[in-house]
Amino acid sequence: MSKQLLEKLNPEQKQAVLENDGPLLILAGAGSGKTRVLTHKFAYLAGKNSPASILAVTFTNKAANEMRERIESLIKKDMKGAWVGTFHSQCNRILRKEISELGYRNDFSIYDNDDQCTLIRHILKEFKIYEAMYKGILSRISSLKSSSISPEEFISNGEGYGFEEKLARVYVRYQDELKRCNALDYDDLIMLCIRLFEENPDKLGKYQSMFSHILVDEFQDTNQAQYRLLRLLSDEHRNICVVGDDDQSIYAFRGANIQNILSFESDYPDTKVIKLERNYRSTENILHVSDCIIKNNSQRREKSLKSERGSGEQVCHCWFPTEKDEAAYISKLIKEFYLKGIYDYRDFSILYRINLQSRPIEEALRRERLPYRVLGGISFYHRKEIKDIAAYMKLAINPDDNVSLRRIINVPTRGIGATTLSKIEQNSKKNNKSLMSSIKTLIKGKGVTASIKEKLAAFVKIVDKLSALADGTADSLVEGILTLTGYSEQIEEARLENVQEFMRSAAGRDMMEFMDTLSLASTSDNQDSDNRITLLTLHSAKGLEFPVVFIAGIEEGVIPYFKAKTPAELDEERRLLYVGMTRAKNNLWLTGAGKRRLYSKTQDQEPSRFLAHLPENSCKRIDKIVQKLPDSSRRPLVKPVKVLARPKALYSIGAKVKHPKWGVGTVRDYQGQGTEQKITVNFPTIGVKMLAIKFANLERIT
Numbered sequence: 001m002s003k004q005l006l007e008k009l010n011p012e013q014k015q016a017v018l019e020n021d022g023p024l025l026i027l028a029g030a031g032s033g034k035t036r037v038l039t040h041k042f043a044y045l046a047g048k049n050s051p052a053s054i055l056a057v058t059f060t061n062k063a064a065n066e067m068r069e070r071i072e073s074l075i076k077k078d079m080k081g082a083w084v085g086t087f088h089s090q091c092n093r094i095l096r097k098e099i100s101e102l103g104y105r106n107d108f109s110i111y112d113n114d115d116q117c118t119l120i121r122h123i124l125k126e127f128k129i130y131e132a133m134y135k136g137i138l139s140r141i142s143s144l145k146s147s148s149i150s151p152e153e154f155i156s157n158g159e160g161y162g163f164e165e166k167l168a169r170v171y172v173r174y175q176d177e178l179k180r181c182n183a184l185d186y187d188d189l190i191m192l193c194i195r196l197f198e199e200n201p202d203k204l205g206k207y208q209s210m211f212s213h214i215l216v217d218e219f220q221d222t223n224q225a226q227y228r229l230l231r232l233l234s235d236e237h238r239n240i241c242v243v244g245d246d247d248q249s250i251y252a253f254r255g256a257n258i259q260n261i262l263s264f265e266s267d268y269p270d271t272k273v274i275k276l277e278r279n280y281r282s283t284e285n286i287l288h289v290s291d292c293i294i295k296n297n298s299q300r301r302e303k304s305l306k307s308e309r310g311s312g313e314q315v316c317h318c319w320f321p322t323e324k325d326e327a328a329y330i331s332k333l334i335k336e337f338y339l340k341g342i343y344d345y346r347d348f349s350i351l352y353r354i355n356l357q358s359r360p361i362e363e364a365l366r367r368e369r370l371p372y373r374v375l376g377g378i379s380f381y382h383r384k385e386i387k388d389i390a391a392y393m394k395l396a397i398n399p400d401d402n403v404s405l406r407r408i409i410n411v412p413t414r415g416i417g418a419t420t421l422s423k424i425e426q427n428s429k430k431n432n433k434s435l436m437s438s439i440k441t442l443i444k445g446k447g448v449t450a451s452i453k454e455k456l457a458a459f460v461k462i463v464d465k466l467s468a469l470a471d472g473t474a475d476s477l478v479e480g481i482l483t484l485t486g487y488s489e490q491i492e493e494a495r496l497e498n499v500q501e502f503m504r505s506a507a508g509r510d511m512m513e514f515m516d517t518l519s520l521a522s523t524s525d526n527q528d529s530d531n532r533i534t535l536l537t538l539h540s541a542k543g544l545e546f547p548v549v550f551i552a553g554i555e556e557g558v559i560p561y562f563k564a565k566t567p568a569e570l571d572e573e574r575r576l577l578y579v580g581m582t583r584a585k586n587n588l589w590l591t592g593a594g595k596r597r598l599y600s601k602t603q604d605q606e607p608s609r610f611l612a613h614l615p616e617n618s619c620k621r622i623d624k625i626v627q628k629l630p631d632s633s634r635r636p637l638v639k640p641v642k643v644l645a646r647p648k649a650l651y652s653i654g655a656k657v658k659h660p661k662w663g664v665g666t667v668r669d670y671q672g673q674g675t676e677q678k679i680t681v682n683f684p685t686i687g688v689k690m691l692a693i694k695f696a697n698l699e700r701i702t
Contacts, residue, residue: 002047005040005074016274017041020213023234023268024241025261029305030290030582031281031545034243038215039067041241042084043074045213051075051082053210055233057090058217061521063543064089067217083211087226088520091189094196094207096512101200102192107512109183109394109401110519113138114382116185119403123173129166141171145187146223146255148194151175180434182400186520190225197232208236219244219264223255231267238268246301247294250539250576252569262299279305281545283312285618286581286588292615294578297571314620315581315588319607323357323553323593327364330550330591334533335368337548339668341682345371349534349546351580353559356598357552358535365533375536381521385495386502390518392481393474396466397515400434412490415455423447436463474506474514538580549584551577555592555605577610590614650693651679656701662686664701 006014016026016037028034038056045054058064068084083090096106111119120134120141144154151172178184184192197204214234216222219242222230234240242264249258265271279287284307291305320326330350337343350361358374365372380386388411391404398404410416427438427447439460443453462484469480478499482488488496506514534546538559553559560573581588596605614621651657655667657679665683677693691698 005044012276013037017044023271025264025271025273026243028243028276029303031279032276039070042071046075053212055211056084056215057087088189091193105182107398109398111183111185115403142187145191146225148225181402182398194229212237214240216242220246220249220261221251221256222260224257227260248579252572277305279307283309285312285314286584288618289315290578290581292613293610313587316620317590318622320593323360323596326591326593327360331364331368339680339688344531345533346531347547350550351538351541352552372533376540385499396470399436402435405435420452474509474511475503478503478506538576541583545583547585548587550589551580552591554590554608559608650677658699
């Protein structure tokens with residue numbers, strides 16, 4: 001088995017798999033096969049140890065699921081019970097067993113970003129602090145937790161006045177409210193795990209003994225708290241293997257600390273270092289251009305990536321008069337590639353620094369009738385109807401969950417308005433109880449009218465019945481919610497379809513396991529694979545790859561972003577561009593424009609300083625390309641488009657047809673309908689032809 005595992009690995013990958021005694025740092029360049037190394041390393045260790053003795057952590061559910069599936073295919077064993085998952089899911093698993101040591105119940109709720117915002121806004125309103133500050137305050141609290149700084153530590157280190165004093169008050173109250181609700185946010189999952197281990201040496205010893213080996217993916221993205229957790233767990237065996245690339249550290253705004261990977265050898269002096277420098281994704285020209293840019297960073301580990309795919313096409317750099325010219329050119333080029341049968345739409349990606357840049361690109365794609373998707377929108381699990389049902393589920397499991405109760409106490413409408421909720425809140429604050437406990441007190445007391453008591457009692461009865469269903473499967477509870485609340489009767493059909501899809505996903509699932517999956521889901525875990533062009537930000541592109549990549553807006557103030565002032569911030573912007581460039585497999589286009597509308601005004605733009613490092617031998621410059629756009633004085637530049645529906649066609653895209661002279665070809669596009677239809681066909685022998693159906697004498701093959 002061990003021999004078979006090593007057969008398809010290159011020498012460096014093989015060395016990384018076999019080195020398992022003591023700390024190991026694997027510097028894995030972009031596209032160098034780090035996932036292959038990690039999965040083979042896990043499988044190799046699992047052949048000599050129990051899979052349950054190996055802790056493997058990464059950052060996204062998608063990456064964790066892929067890792068688990070690959071390992072299962074290698075070892076031919078069920079991975080149920082194995083410790084393969086994200087930092088948050090692994091910590092959640094530990095806390096579900098051990099959190100009583102910290103004064104919480106193990107049925108705690110997990111608050112996502114929406115829940116956190118709701119709670120912070122509630123606290124700001126109570127403190128009479130400007131409510132619009134909630135995002136900034138939540139970001140600061142998250143940053144403090146990522147650095148393992150508790151409210152008490154922050155207060156003792158703070159200056160005690162101005163914004164910091166307000167932040168301290170909110171942070172203290174926020175943590176108190178979480179505790180009262182028996183709830184944790186994402187950052188608490190890590191921070192409380194650390195606290196559990198530091199305050200309970202026996203618990204730390206238990207998990208240190210359990211994990212003989214620790215494997216860490218994307219180590220360059222770890223924050224201070226995550227690294228502190230890893231050091232605690234690895235302190236006994238010291239068999240910790242971290243895999244990462246300092247050139248791809250792009251999440252400082254989330255608390256990621258690049259010094260973790262740069263100083264790993266200082267923290268573990270006996271570390272062995274292995275570099276993976278063979279790139280299996282991109283062509284040599286793409287790697288050369290990317291390297292010429294990233295090597296200008298001051299703090300980085302030297303790497304020399306070599307492509308296993310040959311030189312390939314030159315990287316193209318285009319400069320346009322306006323962002324509309326830029327978007328039009330990209331759209332025309334994609335359509336040309338597609339019509340020639342070179343690529344499908346799913347093979348194209350358009351990357352940009354900020355979401356504002358997508359508008360002109362989307363308009364241009366719609367003009368060309370090209371299908372696309374924008375990643376980073378509302379995920380399925382964050383739609384209103386799904387959040388409503390999830391709130392009922394959370395409340396059924398944990399009646400002390402105040403945020404969930406506030407959300408659904410009057411959903412569907414049951415006559416419990418803001419005035420009644422305010423009385424419940426006052427009673428809760430006065431008696432230091434949860435909202436549900438206060439409701440039960442008001443029902444028995446004299447604080448509200450008989451009519452309100454009746455409505456509150458009906459609500460409590462529903463929650464009690466749902467709590468009785470919480471011991472069953474997740475789908476049975478969803479069905480109970482729809483039946484008892486009448487929710488399905490008060491929402492439109494499209495939303496009801498989403499709820500039904502949600503119930504199908506819950507079918508037969510263990511309640512707590514399903515709720516944890518739901519709470520820890522992220523937008524990036526809900527990416528479909530339809531045949532559409534992908535639009536997304538550079539930050540969202542991490543971990544993805546596409547045959548053709550366009551990076552739009554490589555201009556001063558965009559890439560690098562205007563807020564990047566310090567050398568460290570500019571280095572991160574350069575890494576961000578590098579990540580985008582190394583997503584490309586075959587073709588890379590770098591584009592910019594002299595005029596761009598940003599933040600409600602059109603401004604003059606200059607080419608990014610990063611472009612000064614483009615090498616002539618691997619890069620082709622195309623200046624001042626102007627597309628002929630419609631005259632806006634005669635007709636609108638973009639007509640409103642509601643639905644991108646195509647007319648009914650005799651021949652659809654992808655169909656095979658036979659021409660009496662040119663042979664068999666593939667339909668790439670069409671226009672019109674019935675016998676008036678015209679189709680664009682790619683014939684391997686002569687290329688692309690547009691044909692009128694009624695004259696072409698075609699034979700349908702498929």
